[in-house]
Amino acid sequence: MAKNAPKLVGRHAEKKRLHDLVLSKRAEFIALYGRRRIGKTFLVEQHLGGLSQTFIHITGQIDADRTRQLEIFQTEIEKKLFDQKRLPHFLTWNVAFQQLISGLKRRISESPKGIITVFLDEIPWLSTQKSGLLSALDHAWNTELRHISNLKLVVCGSAAAWMIKNIVNAKGGLHNRLTASMRLAPFNLQETEEYLHARGIKLSRREIITLYMAFGGVAYYLDFVRRGQSASQAIGTTCFGSGELSSEFDRLFTSLFGDSGDHLKIIRILARRREGLTRDFIVNAMNTSSGGQLSLRLHELIEAGFIDLIVPLGRKIKDAQYRIIDEFVWFALSWIEKAPRGAMIPRDIENYWTAESSTPSYRSWAGYAFENLCFKHQLEIRRALGIAGIATKVGSWRNHPKSKKEKGVQIDLVFARADRCFTICEIKYYDVSFRIEKFYAEALRRKRAEFVKELAKNKHVFTAMICAHGIDPNEYSRELIDHIVTGDAFFMAKNVW
Numbered sequence: 314m315a316k317n318a319p320k321l322v323g324r325h326a327e328k329k330r331l332h333d334l335v336l337s338k339r340a341e342f343i344a345l346y347g348r349r350r351i352g353k354t355f356l357v358e359q360h361l362g363g364l365s366q367t368f369i370h371i372t373g374q375i376d377a378d379r380t381r382q383l384e385i386f387q388t389e390i391e392k393k394l395f396d397q398k399r400l401p402h403f404l405t406w407n408v409a410f411q412q413l414i415s416g417l418k419r420r421i422s423e424s425p426k427g428i429i430t431v432f433l434d435e436i437p438w439l440s441t442q443k444s445g446l447l448s449a450l451d452h453a454w455n456t457e458l459r460h461i462s463n464l465k466l467v468v469c470g471s472a473a474a475w476m477i478k479n480i481v482n483a484k485g486g487l488h489n490r491l492t493a494s495m496r497l498a499p500f501n502l503q504e505t506e507e508y509l510h511a512r513g514i515k516l517s518r519r520e521i522i523t524l525y526m527a528f529g530g531v532a533y534y535l536d537f538v539r540r541g542q543s544a545s546q547a548i549g550t551t552c553f554g555s556g557e558l559s560s561e562f563d564r565l566f567t568s569l570f571g572d573s574g575d576h577l578k579i580i581r582i583l584a585r586r587r588e589g590l591t592r593d594f595i596v597n598a599m600n601t602s603s604g605g606q607l608s609l610r611l612h613e614l615i616e617a618g619f620i621d622l623i624v625p626l627g628r629k630i631k632d633a634q635y636r637i638i639d640e641f642v643w644f645a646l647s648w649i650e651k652a653p654r655g656a657m658i659p660r661d662i663e664n665y666w667t668a669e670s671s672t673p674s675y676r677s678w679a680g681y682a683f684e685n686l687c688f689k690h691q692l693e694i695r696r697a698l699g700i701a702g703i704a705t706k707v708g709s710w711r712n713h714p715k716s717k718k719e720k721g722v723q724i725d726l727v728f729a730r731a732d733r734c735f736t737i738c739e740i741k742y743y744d745v746s747f748r749i750e751k752f753y754a755e756a757l758r759r760k761r762a763e764f765v766k767e768l769a770k771n772k773h774v775f776t777a778m779i780c781a782h783g784i785d786p787n788e789y790s791r792e793l794i795d796h797i798v799t800g801d802a803f804f805m806a807k808n809v810w
Contacts, residue, residue, distance in 0.1 A: 321359035322511050323504030324352075327495065328360050334493055335364045335428055340459045342490055345469045346476040347497035348617050349568045350533030353469050356497065357432055361465065366427030367420055369393045373438030382439045382446075383409055390416055406449035414457045417464065430465045437472040440479070447479060451486035473617040474570045498618060500530030501690060502803040508532060513540055520544040522781055522800050526682035527552070529640035534558060549666035552644070553652050562645040569617055575599075575610045580619065580637065584646045587681045588723075589623060589634030611635065621688075626708040626727050627768045638685050647678045676742075683742035684725055687779055690803045694738070695728065697802035698777060704731040712763045722760045726779070736775045736796070737764060747780045754789040761793075 321328075334341045345353050354372075362368045371389045373382060383403045390409075391400055394416025403409040417429060433439060440446040458464060470476045480487060481494050500508060506521055516524070516538075523544040528534040537557050538547040551558050566573035566580075582598045583590055590598075592611075601607060614620045619642055624633040637643050652665060669675055687694060695701045706729040714721045726738040739757065741747045749757070757776065765774055777796040778784055784797055 322507045340464045341492045343467045344480045344494040349471045352532045361430045365430040367429040370432045373435040379441045379444040406446045410453035433468045436468045437470045437475040474613045505530050527644045589636030626710045697798045734773045738777045740779045746783045748785040749789040
């Protein structure tokens, strides 16, 4: 987290789950992972730190060798469990964990019921090549640590590929050792508003939606928004020229995946078609086989929150499409990488974004970014529609024409409801309220008719419009639209704890 970050806000579901794990009557082994700068360390420090009588925080050092990592571990153990007493040098991780066990038993003898949290932060850095850390950790947990009922062991890392391979889906020593795993996602819009307000930044919801479409809910990115700036100003000064996030795209992938060549190649292929691409298309574009390596890379990108796999309603898994869902990744590919550079860079590069925000390219980007925002806030949309209490399947729908003369139709978001009804949603992003004109009304009628014919025979279909700033009432809206969802609905998430 950035310097002078506010107190922990949002994260209601995550705090509830961590609270339950802390109060359990057994030892817990928790893996926490997520993209760079998402706030993993801050969550553990602020929440678990406050719930623990003893909080031991050990952070790996990037590119340090095993000796240095062991020194870091030993210093914290001596400080928190041995009253600063110097211990013999830890020469191996087996020795390090035996000393940890000894110190924990010493602390428990002093305070039998006190919660102890051991937080191994950036464990991918601690676990240097051939260091033996993972096998030593597995042995320590299996023989001693799992029997310490008030111990909460948390391992954390930003290197998503490493965490998934070596901890979450480990096939070797740590297989089935975890008692819980959590992928920390970016803030939703309500949490973003709460976070900005905690920093004294009182932007309107219109401005917050604009900001979110570029930054997503990444706390570190939001820290660069300054009081008194509009969303457009914040994006312009942060993402272009010498802005703090102008080079973030490459750093992001390197930090998460190390050798990120294949991941970046997949991302750039997916950027060719914003609606998404099938696995077969990706295989052909990469000129590779559809084997385990590609499956692993796609899985890692999904776990990092960069892409998602969406199966259109009424279709088979082979028709599923991968699409980019991360706001900043899409923004970087759409704008940051295409901005003027070198000798072509204007002196007022910060104003580049303001000028571009009135172009057709901006409207195209904003439409897709807002669509992604809607997919990520499905629960809030269901609440606004009054169907949160009804079991639903969620997806998009596309009608593939049977001949070249026919036009295919697409519905952005569909809720297939357990009460034998469908709610089809049209998503439109406009800077002002949207007005349904005659030509658009005809398109809506056609979409609904095709949907009923192919997927909803003998079922009732409701039509909803999701527009950031609502729609103008007229004869067409009264005839065709059953529900209107505005941007305010995205800020009405129900706090679960």
